[in-house]
Amino acid sequence: MNALQIIFLVVAAVTLASAGFVAGARRTMHAALWLVLTLLGVAILLATLQAGFFAVVQVLVYIGAIAILILFAVMLTRGLTEEQGAVHHRWWWLAALAAGGVFAVALVILNRWPGFQVLLEELPREAEAMTDWGLALVDPMRYLIPFEVASVLLLAAMVAAIYLAMSRPGGQS
Amino acid sequence: MIPLGWYLIFAAALFAVGLFTALTRKNAIGILIGVEMMLNAVIVNLLAFWHYWVQQAGVPQLDGLTFAAIVFVVAAAETSVGLALIISAYRRLHTAVANDMDLLKG
Amino acid sequence: MSLWDFLRDPIGFLTTWFYGVLAGWGVAPGVAQAIGFALGSFILATGAMLFVMLLIWFERKVIARIQDRIGPNRIGPWGLFQSVADMLKIFTKEYITPIGVDWLPYNLAPVLSVASVLVVWAVIPFSITFYGADLNVGLLFVIAIASMGELAIVMAGWGSNNKYALLGAFRAVGQMISYATPMVVALLVPVMMAGSLSLNEIVQRQTVWYILVSPVAALIFFIASIAEVGRSPFDLVEAESELVSGFNVEYSGLKFGMFYVGEFLHAFTAALLFTTLFLGGWRGPGAEQIPILGFIYYVVKTGIVYFLTVLIRGSLPRFRMDQMMDLNWKLLTPLSLAVLLVTALTNKLLEGLALGWRVVVLILLNGLVLWVVNGLLQRYERRRVRREVTSVRRPVARPQQGGAE
Numbered sequence: 001m002n003a004l005q006i007i008f009l010v011v012a013a014v015t016l017a018s019a020g021f022v023a024g025a026r027r028t029m030h031a032a033l034w035l036v037l038t039l040l041g042v043a044i045l046l047a048t049l050q051a052g053f054f055a056v057v058q059v060l061v062y063i064g065a066i067a068i069l070i071l072f073a074v075m076l077t078r079g080l081t082e083e084q085g086a087v088h089h090r091w092w093w094l095a096a097l098a099a100g101g102v103f104a105v106a107l108v109i110l111n112r113w114p115g116f117q118v119l120l121e122e123l124p125r126e127a128e129a130m131t132d133w134g135l136a137l138v139d140p141m142r143y144l145i146p147f148e149v150a151s152v153l154l155l156a157a158m159v160a161a162i163y164l165a166m167s168r169p170g171g172q173s
Numbered sequence: 174m175i176p177l178g179w180y181l182i183f184a185a186a187l188f189a190v191g192l193f194t195a196l197t198r199k200n201a202i203g204i205l206i207g208v209e210m211m212l213n214a215v216i217v218n219l220l221a222f223w224h225y226w227v228q229q230a231g232v233p234q235l236d237g238l239t240f241a242a243i244v245f246v247v248a249a250a251e252t253s254v255g256l257a258l259i260i261s262a263y264r265r266l267h268t269a270v271a272n273d274m275d276l277l278k279g
Numbered sequence: 280m281s282l283w284d285f286l287r288d289p290i291g292f293l294t295t296w297f298y299g300v301l302a303g304w305g306v307a308p309g310v311a312q313a314i315g316f317a318l319g320s321f322i323l324a325t326g327a328m329l330f331v332m333l334l335i336w337f338e339r340k341v342i343a344r345i346q347d348r349i350g351p352n353r354i355g356p357w358g359l360f361q362s363v364a365d366m367l368k369i370f371t372k373e374y375i376t377p378i379g380v381d382w383l384p385y386n387l388a389p390v391l392s393v394a395s396v397l398v399v400w401a402v403i404p405f406s407i408t409f410y411g412a413d414l415n416v417g418l419l420f421v422i423a424i425a426s427m428g429e430l431a432i433v434m435a436g437w438g439s440n441n442k443y444a445l446l447g448a449f450r451a452v453g454q455m456i457s458y459a460t461p462m463v464v465a466l467l468v469p470v471m472m473a474g475s476l477s478l479n480e481i482v483q484r485q486t487v488w489y490i491l492v493s494p495v496a497a498l499i500f501f502i503a504s505i506a507e508v509g510r511s512p513f514d515l516v517e518a519e520s521e522l523v524s525g526f527n528v529e530y531s532g533l534k535f536g537m538f539y540v541g542e543f544l545h546a547f548t549a550a551l552l553f554t555t556l557f558l559g560g561w562r563g564p565g566a567e568q569i570p571i572l573g574f575i576y577y578v579v580k581t582g583i584v585y586f587l588t589v590l591i592r593g594s595l596p597r598f599r600m601d602q603m604m605d606l607n608w609k610l611l612t613p614l615s616l617a618v619l620l621v622t623a624l625t626n627k628l629l630e631g632l633a634l635g636w637r638v639v640v641l642i643l644l645n646g647l648v649l650w651v652v653n654g655l656l657q658r659y660e661r662r663r664v665r666r667e668v669t670s671v672r673r674p675v676a677r678p679q680q681g682g683a684e
Contacts, residue, residue: 008175012183019190019210028200029437033384035206036430038187042213045183048175051220054241056419058216061245064426064459066209066252068452071433073202073256075445077269088197095196103189107182116178120224130415131474133235143239150246157250164257 008048015041026087029074036067050123053130180221188214201259201271205252212248216241288570291408294319320411324397331543332362338543338589345593372532377440380529385438389530389537391431396544398424403551404479406561406573417478418470421552422463425507428545429455432526435538439529447525450600451516455507457604461611462503468496468622469556482560487638490557495618495645497557499611504549505588506603508542512595513603550584558584610656617648 018037025031039062047055089095110116136142188211195207223237263269266276285292294315301311336351336359343350351358376385399421401411414420429452436448469489473481490497506513517525527538554560558580561573598606621644629637 002174005175008179012179016183016186016190019187022206022210023190023194023197028198028203029381031194031198031203031206033434035209038210039213042187042217045180045217046220049180049220049224051223051238051241052414053416053419054216054220054238056414056416056423057242057245058213059423060419060426061249062209062213063430064423065249065456068426068429068433068456069252069256070202070206070209071430071437072449072452073259075433075437075449076260077202077263087199087203089199092193092197095193098196099189099193102192103185106185106188110178110181110185115225116176116181118177118225118228119174120177120180120221121174121228123224123227130476132233133238136235137239143235146239146243150243153250154246157253161253161257164254164261 004048008045011041011044011048015045028087029071029078032067032070032074035070036063039063039067049120177221177225180217184214184218184221187211187217199270199272201262201269201274202256204271205255205259208255209248209252212244212251216244219244286571287568288406288408290406291570316411320401323400323411327397327400327544328393328540331540331547332366334543334547334585335362335365338592341586341589342593345590366536369533369536374534375529375531377529379440381438381440383438384434385529386534388431388435388438389534389541391434392428392541393537393544395424395427395431396541396548398427399548399552402478403548403555404482404560405577406570407567408570409574410479413477413479416476418466418476418481418556421478422459422466425455425459428541431541435530436526439526441529443523444526444528447516447528451509451526454509454513454515454603457607458503458506458513458611461499461607461615462507464612464615464619465496465499465503466556467619468493471619471623471626478555478560482555482562485559485562487634488557488559488562492638492641493618493622493645494642495614495648496622497553499615499618500557501553501584501587503607503611504553505591506607508546508549510542510546510588511592512598514597515600515603546588547581547585550581550588553584554580610652614648614652617652618645621645621648 015038018034018041021034022031022038025034039058043055043058043062046058137147138144191207191210191214193207194210195204198204198207219237219241223234223241226237227234259269262274266274268274297315297318298311301314302308306314339361340350340358351361354360354364402414402417402420404410404413432448432451432455436444436446436451439445469481469485470476472489472492473484475481475484509516517527527535530538554577561570561577563573563576566573566576622641625641625644626637629640632640
């Protein structure tokens with residue numbers, strides 16, 4: 001048990017606990033705030049995987065954009081949705097069964113795989129190879145098409161979001 | 174020096190909690206929160222396998238990174254459209270509870 | 280190990296000495312490094328917080344001069360210790376917690392708002408030897424941490440259980456998210472020129488100040504950073520006449536003080552970043568041999584940038600909400616994209632040219648971009664139908680016929 005493992009265990013425990021609070025929070029706002037802590041924990045775990053770039057992008061995209069948007073949406077739709085009966089569905093135990101089943105199946109399958117116990121060694125510093133990756137992303141023989149598809153997807157999402165959230169004067173809203 | 178299995182167990186647990194949240198929450202935003210958690214678990218999984226793969230192959234690998242980046246893009250797109258839908262529905266129906274959005278019910 | 284060594288690089292000297300002492304006590308290198316980092320961050324954070332007091336005094340003095348007043352002048356020479364007195368006052372004030380606050384977000388928000396700024400200082404290179412961590416994604420880290428500041432504002436606005444606080448938080452976060460777009464795009468110009476996201480490397484490769492390479496990007500970043508911080512003319516967040524004081528209405532005592540300190544620190548950090556990215560950071564004659572000189576250059580350059588922001592604060596009126604959004608989405612964002620494209624293309628096409636000539640071409644192109652934008656804006660302005668702003672005639676209060684007089 002070395003220092004890195006202890007860090008992992010502590011962060012993973014906090015992250016899963018806050019994920020549990022997300023699932024159980026009575027107010028949607030609290031669920032969203034606990035979600036921020038969960039995302040932060042995941043970012044730290046990504047940093048322990050030596051994916052520093054993705055750890056920072058996780059904070060930037062998930063906390064800086066997605067979580068803030070969710071908080072915004074919760075604040076905009078508040079009032080009527082708070083404190084009116086149960087926040088969870090009536091058949092929540094069915095969902096718990098399903099989630100537990102998924103977890104158990106994943107564990108069983110993973111346990112049969114020999115790579116399960118492999119220790120992740122520290123990679124050499126150049127393993128993340130950001131410059132190579134950047135060049136590969138715009139290389140037509142490698143990832144140009146996924147990259148372009150991703151950008152088109154983002155553009156489409158932006159247009160869609162603006163169109164949906166726009167209030168039309170004299171419209172049916 | 175962390176076993177790969179720890180990351181995989183963590184990701185599976187996070188995925189399960191996210192699934193539970195997405196299935197049980199009545200509020201549409203709560204459902205979206207659950208989906209975000211599931212996507213996050215996927216990212217952890219992808220990057221753990223990326224690390225494992227680089228370690229096994231001994232040379233830098235880029236497939237895992239690209240995959241993770243695409244998941245980030247999908248998450249961002251999904252949230253923006255999803256929240257726009259919820260806000261738009263809230264404007265018309267004055268509710269964000271998924272059960273009450275039943276205009277199509279006979 | 281002489282006096283000259285100490286004077287040349289006091290921080291590096293002290294660090295080496297400290298690690299030497301720890302090694303002499305038989306502390307393992309890993310533990311020694313952990314202690315060193317903890318101590319260093321503690322000293323840096325405390326220094327930053329104390330520095331804010333000086334900053335507040337400076338700002339009050341400058342604003343007072345602009346407004347033809349004297350400013351703080353009672354406590355200490357030139358009123359230098361006015362902030363100390365203010366701080367003591369704020370320490371002894373009562374905490375008033377309104378009914379119905381959301382306890383955790385309400386109390387966490389002030390801490391987060393200061394922390395989110397202080398963490399940025401971890402990656403800023405103050406001189407060639409004096410920096411916290413050399414992250415290879417430093418700039419992304421800075422932007423990511425800035426988004427934690429938005430989180431603090433949301434938490435404060437929500438937690439206070441006050442509709443003015445909530446409205447203030449909406450405005451603040453809307454403004455910060457919007458202005459992040461042109462800011463990040465403008466930041467890509469120095470990143471592209473340096474070929475690195477690490478702040479340290481950006482400074483080291485900055486043989487020509489990037490403000491010369493792309494004055495337009497520097498201008499956009501400057502404007503956007505003022506908006507990020509939420510200072511005048513972008514201080515709609517705390518428009519006193521509309522929102523009492525924005526998201527921090529319900530805070531009192533030291534909790535309010537934290538927000539106050541956080542705001543000043545944020546403004547200063549924006550100046551630090553501007554200096555690092557566009558004014559060559561610690562670069563200057565002899566800064567590589569004598570690190571302390573680099574530190575002095577850095578502080579002086581930052582001081583000038585900060586002075587500029589204070590001047591702007593003192594002299595411009597507040598934007599209206601729609602003007603602020605128009606400025607961002609209709610001017611700064613397209614302009615920043617145009618500048619990014621121009622810089623990237625020019626850099627690629629003129630790769631063989633010497634750096635000096637490339638810079639000249641880039642300056643000319645930047646001027647061209649500005650000229651075109653100016654022309655377009657003037658055409659737009661001429662075509663726009665100006666609505667006559669006339670006041671509706673309201674009945675003037677006059678004595679009622681037959682009423683009590």
